[in-house]
Amino acid sequence: MAYIIEFEPIGIRLICDDPLTISEAARQAGVSIRSVCGGKASCGKCLVRVMEGHLDPPAEAEQKHLTLAQISAGWRLACRTIIAANTCVYIPANSLTESQVIQIEGLETTAVPDPAVRLLALLVDPPSLSDQTGDLERVANALCQAHALEGVWGGLPALRALRSVLREADWQIEVALRGTEIIAAYPLGQHRPVGMAVDVGTTKLACYLVDLESGRTLAAKGVMNPQIAFGEDVMSRLETVLVEPENADRLQAEVVSSINEVAEELCAAQRLAPDHILDYCLVGNTAMHHLLAKLPARPLAVSPFVPALSDVLYIEADRLGLNAAPGARAYLPAPLAGFVGSDHLAFLLAAGFDEGDRIRLGIDIGTNTEIALQVGSRIISCSTASGPAFEGAHIHHGMRAAPGAIERVKIAEDGEIQCDVIGGVPAIGICGSGILDALAEMYRARIINERGRFQLNAPGVERANDDSLIFYLSKGVNGYRDVMLSQHDVDQVMLAKGAIRAGIEILLNQAGVAPADIEEIVIAGAFGTYLDPCNAVRIGLIPGVPVERIRAVGNAAGAGARLLLSSLEYRRRAQSLAKRIEYVELTIVPGFNKFFAKGVRFPTAA
């Protein structure tokens, strides 16, 4: 059963299907709650108040941060409180990350609203035998008088709607205008102008309903990308289309139908219908982009991996099958290259890579990891096939960050293993941040060496039935299963981190920048939000910079999509940013293998 979490005073509604922590819910809704301790309930910075809805007593770890009065008033730590039904949560400004405070206040109070589509009220004089002016010209004249607009026109779907609405609404209407083009008409006073922003991930679709006038997110929901049934990663999905070209239609229909379903749900929560959606912005990697637009994807799968275009597509929403206002369009920002998509562009835009002249590294860790290096006005980027290990896939007990997942691991001096499990329930698996912690701790405790090989005599290392070496993180009790890491698991993670680190080093090398010069490392994505920056440095995933220079920005691609949805200025900035980004094809960089071999190893100084 779907339920709604409403965040106050921001006003965002998140529609959820599964139980999740308030922190995770906020992240999915595009709200960053502070998390100094990384969700260990030790810093107490993520204080929120549950205003309405069922509430369990606080967990033990929470209690030391709360007075009895607070507890009875509904105050809890967002990182420890699991929600499974309709709930209203108040987030005080103190509990928001600084950038979030700036962003929300900025968008709500100071940013100039600048959407592509506006909604204008209009009273139209009805026609008569002595004034047989056509509907379009009549509306254009009224717009000219009331709003000083010239050259108004309309496409066919909008004209059809206009003709009916004018008469149904007795010539009192609201006109949706994109520039001077009428794209829809509604009876007067029916609704506010909204649009949909979607981050089309390989695994997940993050959908946001946005008020175009204020830029505010009204409602949000994340669902799995149904294309997963055709292959988990980008390559296997492209192969599906290569083998069976008709699958392109199916993949497209699946993802659009999911987006339509979510859009309808989000609209319903605002008492709107999908045909009130006036604009769409969809970002995603280049394969998702091409599959969504039904652009032949084959050339993306074979060398030299060329996209159909590296420019914006702003196309009629109905051509993609998206439900929206009659003349609504879908804005698909420029894919940067075959393996660097518009989601990366949106991330860089949201993180401000087109501004300032600092030395900054932007990393979006996923099955493909995109990396960008800003050095003053220069931006170079690359993509590296890091595999899904950090998403918990292809790891024996890997799982996504959900209740039961080990998310923190610490190995004490005496060899005792402390695991934090999401939801405080018995462990059933391990998620990305837990895997990263485990490797860092196992290396520190010399359970694995600098090449990630298990040390046979190290404490906790056991021999499995098939003679391979394994390391137990948690022994199951009361029927719960053991959670362990195998040599194969560790190898997968080493390869993933090696690929990412090689990409980073090659970009630094091409720009002539030393790791110590990096002023900021911005990490996007869910994994980035939860990883322990110290451990990320310790295993060599990222260069050794002081930890305060590392910043997690959550679903920055989704944030970028929302900016692009509601601001023409951001669209202009994105287009100029896209043109400035230099793409580096890693496979043809001389010495790539050396960079990779070095990246796979742990830093020896650690």
Next chain:
Amino acid sequence: MAYIIEFEPIGIRLICDDPLTISEAARQAGVSIRSVCGGKASCGKCLVRVMEGHLDPPAEAEQKHLTLAQISAGWRLACRTIIAANTCVYIPANSLTESQVIQIEGLETTAVPDPAVRLLALLVDPPSLSDQTGDLERVANALCQAHALEGVWGGLPALRALRSVLREADWQIEVALRGTEIIAAYPLGQHRPVGMAVDVGTTKLACYLVDLESGRTLAAKGVMNPQIAFGEDVMSRLETVLVEPENADRLQAEVVSSINEVAEELCAAQRLAPDHILDYCLVGNTAMHHLLAKLPARPLAVSPFVPALSDVLYIEADRLGLNAAPGARAYLPAPLAGFVGSDHLAFLLAAGFDEGDRIRLGIDIGTNTEIALQVGSRIISCSTASGPAFEGAHIHHGMRAAPGAIERVKIAEDGEIQCDVIGGVPAIGICGSGILDALAEMYRARIINERGRFQLNAPGVERANDDSLIFYLSKGVNGYRDVMLSQHDVDQVMLAKGAIRAGIEILLNQAGVAPADIEEIVIAGAFGTYLDPCNAVRIGLIPGVPVERIRAVGNAAGAGARLLLSSLEYRRRAQSLAKRIEYVELTIVPGFNKFFAKGVRFPTAA
């Protein structure tokens, strides 16, 4: 069985289903052959030579115009020669009407080709790992280098095609460009750029395949409008939609499917496929326009009869269901008013009403008759519901101009009736020009009075079984039926001509122009081509001007559509013309009934 008539040296192919005279075939193909005698085989000006195909011996009437050598070489009179199978006809310049000679020579030799869509050859450098530029940017760069074009882009359907064609054609392509927009791509050297012009008549669809580079018509075909099954005239067709709104989809699908069929046939005759069609221009009355564009038609059927727009629609062809190049559009010129369509605009454009400062009357006679009066730079127009009598409908023995139709009538001093029958076969009915002749002659012979009432004692007037009066034009022999006109038939024609004449007089009255000041009367449509101008004046259908001031221009709407298809300059002229035309709603003109009552009578001076 469809067959093809090829006209040389013009190069137009007409695809026909039924037997017809070479004159009529030429007219349908948009070629005006001279016809001083109005098709009576008496002037001998329509000399043509049948180069290939079956040929009967010349009819008696023809023989006096031909030498034996000519006859054996295939020379015939176009007005008397019936074609029923594949034929190649040579039309010497002498046999073309003057305006046709000018038009064809002009278009072929001096007019600057100015189509909306061009086809450019392009050799593109293939991509590599060190040059992963997207397909669109790659083609844009090549276009920039080879043809100095900037800002090239492409819509989604065209980008999909481009991506495939580039690789299938090994990077040697032809790009179809509308402005800077790529709308299609083909392997290099496949075909010439073509477009389709269609006059969407209530009764007939006249379709032309046009070479966009030269403006030449390559092939033509006329078919019945399949919407006839839903009602013969505009109003009954609109009612169908009012009663059953889903019929709008059916009507649209029917007409588009017919156009697609003809387009495929015309393309096939040029070894092209429908996806080679780069542009469409469709003209028609406002109801046909709205039904084609699926714009809600109800407001056209009820007062105050307001169109959805009075502006150009230049919409993606696939949105109408038309088969064409991926990004091709359909140009629908501006409807002028609820009852004055873009076909009238096209007629006025083809007849040059936007030029010069003469006093000219333009009349397009049909079920609705549109009339325009040019007085210097001023153009006023109106529409009048004249009914289908001049098309032979609602007349007891009425039929369209086909073999067996009486097309000329003469009543001699002694009361003997001479009828010319199309095809020289026994009469089976009477077409519009025959009806007009019959009325004029019957009035002259005092068989009917100035109000069109049969004179009981006049020669040939008989009493029918139901006691009504009838007049036999031809008595059937050898089993052929009689052909007669009843009082009801005559009344229908009187009402039709009354409506038309009232419209003319009201325009003259509003402009303060006397009939004698009219410098030219231009009559469009098939009926206009065949009517006897003297008789048209005699019955008072048109004002009494010297007969040399009356000019028939055939399917001028189709000619206008072809000009609009192949010339941006003509599109600009049409738009400025459309804005200048003042529409007069006849029903609210004071004294309309008086004008009508006077128009119904025969001129007493005749």
